[in-house]
Amino acid sequence: MTSTAPVPDPSPTATTPASAASRGARSLARLGVHVVGDGVDVVVLASQASAVDLVLLGEDGERRTGLLRARHGLWHAHVPDVSAGTRYGLRVHGEWNPAAGQLHNPDKLLLDPYARAxxxxxxxxxxxxGHHVTDAAATHHGLEVRDDRDSAPFVPHGVVLPASDPVATAERLAARPRVPWSRTVIYEAxxxxxxxxxxxxxxELRGTYAGLAHPAVIEHLRRLGVTTIELLPIHAFATEHAIAARDLPNYWGYSTLSYFAPEPSYATRASRDAGAEAVVAEVRAMVDALHxxxxxxxxxxxYNHTCEGGLDGPLLSWRGLDNTGYYLHDGGTPARYADVTGTGNSLDFRRQRVVQLTLDSLRxxxxEIGVDGFRFDLAVTLGRKAGEFEPDHPFLVALASDPVLADVKLVAEPWDVGPSGWRTGEFAPPMHEWNDRYRDSVRRFWLADAKALAQGGHGTPHDLRDLATRLSGSADMFHRFDRGPTASINYVTAHDGFTLADLVTYDHKHNGANREDNRDGSDNNLSWNHGVEGRVESGSPGSELRPVRRRSIRNVLGTLLVSAGTPMLTAGDEFGRTQQGNNNAYCQDSPISWVDWERTGWQDDLLETARHLLELRHAHPVMRPTRFAYGRPRSNDPFIDLAWFGEDGAAVEGSAWHNPYRRVLQMRRAGGAAANPRSAEGVAAPVRRDLLVVVNGALNDVDVALAPSRTQGWELVWDSVWESPRERHESAVVDGAFPDAGTVVPVEPLSIRFYLSR
Incomplete structure (x- = not known):
């Protein structure tokens, strides 16, 4: 059944056509509702609507203003006597024809996609x-009958904000830390x-933006040594109706309701009570405090999808405004979404207005808020044109060349679930990328392959080539477009998947709390419980596994922080937080997901280890190279930039790389010449310290002849055998502080060591 809503008479409060047209000629490029002069300018995209109303909401009900049609699907007006703090929404008239993708329904109050609060x-x-539904929790089919019940009491309303202060904005931008990629350490929280x-x-500050800005939280981040906090979505979001039907929330927030407004529930109660403007102010204050x-x-x-879900989902914003203009369709009849995100809908980045919306939001x-960068979820969707991903997609080109975004960090999650969706290494500069191959390689070497060996050789372990490639910056993927190793965002854990502690505690996911019968979440965890599934307490059966698990955590952490690339830690991994084996806690606003700050002794030791490793990384450029190595001397340094050695101290060559049972490797990375090669007196400056990493992935002790050095010896600065960096001094007494090159040292099973040249 189809129906067409009549075009309403213009509201008596609307501007006259002449004044609206003259004002609109200056402002049609700025969509949304903005305070201008004695009221607000309004510009809305609804390309196939027959009429659009701005709805102002107050204690005395609705005040409607009919907007005027302009070119290219835009509707606009100047509405007087509207001030900051006013609540508003949109009602869109037009055809209801689901077969053609037309889903206009003026009985549904829609959120302005540009609402800033x-x-x-x-x-x-x-x-x-938008269609007739009897049970909101049920799966919905059949869009033929348009629903005529008013949705206004049950949906969020936009709030008009005052005009921005350009002086304050300029000051905020000037205060950006602008950490270079070579020193960046990301912390996902x-x-x-x-x-x-x-x-x-x-x-009153716990769980809020203001809480994140509290001195105690900032001090933890500073002492840990991270430079950049990456926040899971803080754009306003909604729980999808399928999750809500299980009486669970969308905890992670990957279900956007607004690309401009911050999520109100993360603000303090005081800010929420004070109004939407105070919520935005709290976000700005958080950014300022971290800066x-x-x-x-x-x-x-x-930006790849929205909270409206599939075609049978709710009518909240984009779908009711311009369904075929915002969402990617497969071109068939009846109209169907082309879902390349696995969420029910995908935004269509072939459309100019979708690209504009995204760029406007980022700017x-x-x-105006002053953030330092963005990590793009399912970024391949943003670069799809006619179904295929293109590194030179117009959106990606515009993003790279935009003057406002020129100096912010840009990071892609380089995959989606559409055709040919895995694209790691294929984004052009200035985009950096999450490196899932790095994640899998490190997990595989230290956990999955070690597990196979411990179980009597069940399965063949992988050879050392992949681990060496990841340690040296993943040039196989990131040498394209003349990018250096920092383009690789190295990570072993993230919000989706096991925590670092759970990687060494569980062989299998335990997602029962998600109420999906444990079907959700990855089964390819590459984890190792070391023989007993789940946590074991001191003194209980299996407690002998606890030290081995802790060493495995340190092995993974040390590998991450010594690898060429940009490391990313997940909040709480630095002191061994657990999610009780849940590897997909997207709907767990519960102790499963909350970071537990109460620590036992081993967790304090792990935190000290993480701080020590980050201190080493910050202090020694050799631990964070900015160029790919070539296995030969650099022009300013006669020492080979990167070399590999076996346990006998001889170079690893040829077939030795292909032996899957070879589990010992030494990586020597040259520090290079000092930044200022000669002092004012013309005396040569000292060479930066070289690095030697000794990896023993075997299950037995191995005597290792240390690789050649150009100095008088190597200084052991960290060993994953140590429960705490405090053991460094004890080891120096027992083993000697500065073993010479060629010195044979015993290296314990499943451990990694860092040496620096004297």
Whole structure:
């Protein structure tokens, strides 16, 4: 059944055509609702609508203003007597013809896609759907009958914000830390889960933006040594109706409701009570506080899909405004979405207005809020044109050349679930990329292959070539486009998957709390429980595994922080937090996901280890090279830039790389000449220290002849055998502080050592 809504008479409060047209000629490029003069300018995209109303919401009900049609699908007006703080929405008239993709329904109050603040939340009731639904929790089929119930009481409303202050914006941008990629260490965290249980925060600040800006939290980040905090989505989001039907929330926030408004539930109660403007101010204050501490803020952003789900989902914003203009369709009849994100819908980046919306949102967050960068969820979707990914897609070219975004960090999650969706290494500069091959290689060497050996050789371990490639920066993927190793975001854990502690505790996922019968989440964890599934307490059966598990954690952590590339840690991994074996805690706003700050002795030791490793990385450029090595001397340094040796101290060559049972490797990385090669007196400056990494992935002790050095010996600066860096001094007494090249040293099973040249 199809129906067409009549075009309403212009509202008496609307501007006259002449004044609107003259004003609109100057402002049609700026979509949304903005305070201008005695009221607001309004510009909305609804390319196939027959009429669009701006709805102002107050205690006395609705005030509607009919917008005027302009070119290219835009509707606009200047509406007087509207001030900051006013709640508003949109009602769109037009054809209801699902077969043609037309889903206009003026009974549904729609959120302005450009709303910079909002109030309220989505209530999953039948009224929020554009078609007739009797049970909001059920799977919905059949869009033929348009629903005529008003959704306004059950959906969020946009809030008009005052005009921005250009002076304050300029000051905020000037205060950016601008950490170079060569020194960047990323720390992925969830605003609520990271701070909710922090014992040093006042209760009213826990789980909030203000809590993240608290001195106790910032001090932890500074002492740890991270430079950049990457926040899981803080764009306003909604829980999808399928998750809500299980009485669970969308905890991670990968279900965007607004690309401009911050998520209100992360603000303090005081800010929420004060109004939407105060929520935005709290976000700005959080960014300012982190900047004052020298810490960058990167946002995880989800421009690939929205919270509206599939065609049978609720009518909240984009779908009711311009369904075929915003969403990717497969071109068939009846109209169907082309879902390359696995969420029910995908935004169509072939469309100019989708590209504009995304760029406008990024400019707002980088310019007016002052954040330092973005991590793009399922970024391949953003570069799809006619179904295929293109590194020179217009959106990616515009992103790289935009003057506002020129100096922010850009990171891609380089895959989606569409055709040919895995594209790691294929994004052009200035984009950096999550490196899932790095994750799998490190997990495989230290955990999955070690597990196979421990189980009597069940399965053939992989040879050392892949591990060596990842240690040296993944040139096989990131040498394209003349990018250096920092283009690789090296990580072993992230929000999706096991925590670092769970990687060494569980062979299998334990996702029962998600109420999906443990079907969700990856089965390819490459983890190792070391013989007993789950946690074991001191003194209980299996407690002898605890030290071995702790060493495995240190092996993985040390490998991450010595590898060429940009390392990323997951919040709480530095002191061994657990998610109780849940590797897909997307719907767990519970102790499963919250960071537990109460620590036992071994967790304090692990935290000291993480700090020590990051101190080494910051202090010694040789641990964070910015160029790929070539296995030969550099022009300013006669020493070979990168060399590999076996346990006998001889170079690893030829077939030795292909032996899957060879588990010992030495990597020597040249420090290079000092930045200032000669002093004012013309005396040669000292060479930066060289690095030697000794890896023993075998299950037995191995006597290793240390690789050649150009100095008088090697200084052992870290050994994963140590429960704490404090053991360094004890080891120096027992083993000698500076063993010479060629000295044979015993290296314990499943361990990694770092040496620096004297």
């Amino acid at each position: 909002l109030t309220g939340e989505v209530s999953y009731v039948p009224e929020i759907f 969830h605003v609520r889960g990271f701070t909710l249980l922090h014992p040093d925060l006042p209760p 004052a501490a020298g810490i960058e803020v990167v946002l995880d952003v989800v 707002y967050w980088a310019g």
